[in-house]
Every structure is written in C-alpha cells, then in structure tokens.
Amino acid sequence: SIIQIEIDPEELGRNYPVAVGIEGDAKAVMESLLERVRQGEPRPSQQWVAEIGDWFARRKQRLEDEGRLSGLPVKPQRVYAEIRRVMPRDAIVALDAGLAPNFGQDRLNFYEPRSLLTSLDLGGLGFSFPASLGAKFAAPNRPVINFNGDGGFLFNAQEFETAVRYGLKVVTVIMNNGCWGSEKAYQRHAFNERYVGADISNPRFDRYAELFGGTGFYVERPEEIGDAFLEALQVDGPSIIEIPIDPDEMPRPARLSDVQAPQAGT
Secondary structure (H helix, E strand, C coil), rough: CCEEEEEEECCCCCCCCCCEEECCCHHHHHHHHHHHHCCCCCCCHHHHHHHHHHHHHHHHHHHHHHHHCCCEEECHHHHHHHHHHHCCCCCEECCCCHHHHHHHHHCCCCCCCCCEEECCCCCCCCHHHHHHHHHHHHHHCCEEEEEEEEEHCCCCCCHHHHHCCCCEEEEEEEECCCECHHHHHHHHHHHCCCCCEEECCCCCCCHHHHHCCEEEEECCCHHHHHHHHHHCCCCCEEEEEEEEEECCCCCCCCCCCCCCCCCCCC
C-alpha cells in the first residue's frame, strides 16, 4: 500500500494509485504522525517484521551469488559486488539513470543520512556526474562516487574539466556496454530484437580523463575492480574508472506492458 503526502492535492495519486492520500506539508504531517506514535503504544506487525526479514535474507543471498558471477565482459552485478566490498562507509554515491547505474539501486549499502543521490526512474540521464561535483563541494571530507553508463556520462562529460580545475576528488565509474541500455532492452523484449539507434561508439574514457589532466583506469577483469577503486580514492583529483560490461545483460523492463510490439505487416 502507498501513503502519499502532498502539499498540492492535484498531485495525489497522479502517478500511482494510493491507499491513503494526505494533503499537507510533508514535514508537518510527519511531525504529527510521530507525535501520535509517541503518545500511543505502537505494536509492530509480526507478519510484517517476518516478511521484511525474509526480504533481507533473500537479498543477502542474491548479492552473495552475484559476487561469484564470472565471464568476460564482466556482469554489472559483479561490478557492484566488488565495489560494495571496499566502499567506504561514509561515501556519498550518485547514481545516474539508465540500465547500468540502475543495477546499483539495491546493490549498495548506505550507513549515513544524505548518502545517495539519484534521479530514480525519471530519465535524468547525465545527472550523476555533475551531482557528485556538487556533493563534493558540500561535503569535501566525504568520499564521493558516481556511477554511469557510457551514454549517460556523455551528457555532461565536459564537466570533467570543472572537476580538474577545482581539484575535486570525485571517483567516476563508467560501465561501458556500447549502447543505450534501457532503450535496447525495450527493443529486445518488446520489438523482437529490432534494434534502431541503440548502439553507440565511445572514446576510451580513461584516456579522456587523462587528456583533461585527471587520472584514468581501465579495468576488464572483475578481480581487479576493487584494487582500482581503492587506488582511485587516493588520487589527488578527479578520476575515471572505465569497466567494459556485458552488453547482453539486460533485465526485462519494469514497464514493458506499456509498450506495444509492432504487429505483423506494420
């Protein structure tokens, strides 16, 4: 069930059906709810607690299994497994939109508030890299990492010059599958693998970083990802880690039912 709090009543249930819609300022509503909880004796649902515990257990097992994925090019799930193993607990992470970064939505762990920056599923390609620069200005003593696909990074790649000019210690991870991953996934699953404008060509992103005066890493083997990431964290300035990933690793799109496959003869 979804409970939506909106100061604008026109927004209630606009994108998703809600069980309860509350018109009001989010902060004021939450303060009222918390006060009500303090006055009473909250009784957690044992069924709900058990269900949450089951979710955690299944996620833990899935992530452990993904850490053993082999083969080249590396699977994006394995990329996150290797980085999760060495990620600083106080890191700020910016996730871009697109297929490769979206693998990270539930594959990273966060231990402090204000640690995840993401445009969610709003299609904000190119968001994560400039967002990470802003995060580094705001929190200069925390490690800042951004995750991108190859296409998404090129939306704002020119801002790497900004990072070099200001000496921002930001680690950029680019998972390169040589395509617009989300669009290609829809074309695979809904349009019988009829690909149009889905494949793209790129520069070597590690060399791109070096041409601007930053530091570049090119990592093909999964067992080398963690060491490259730790080395990038020590660089005095911005860095890019380019990782070629499996272009055939494409999950079935969540909104596939909204897309109609072409009919015969059309």
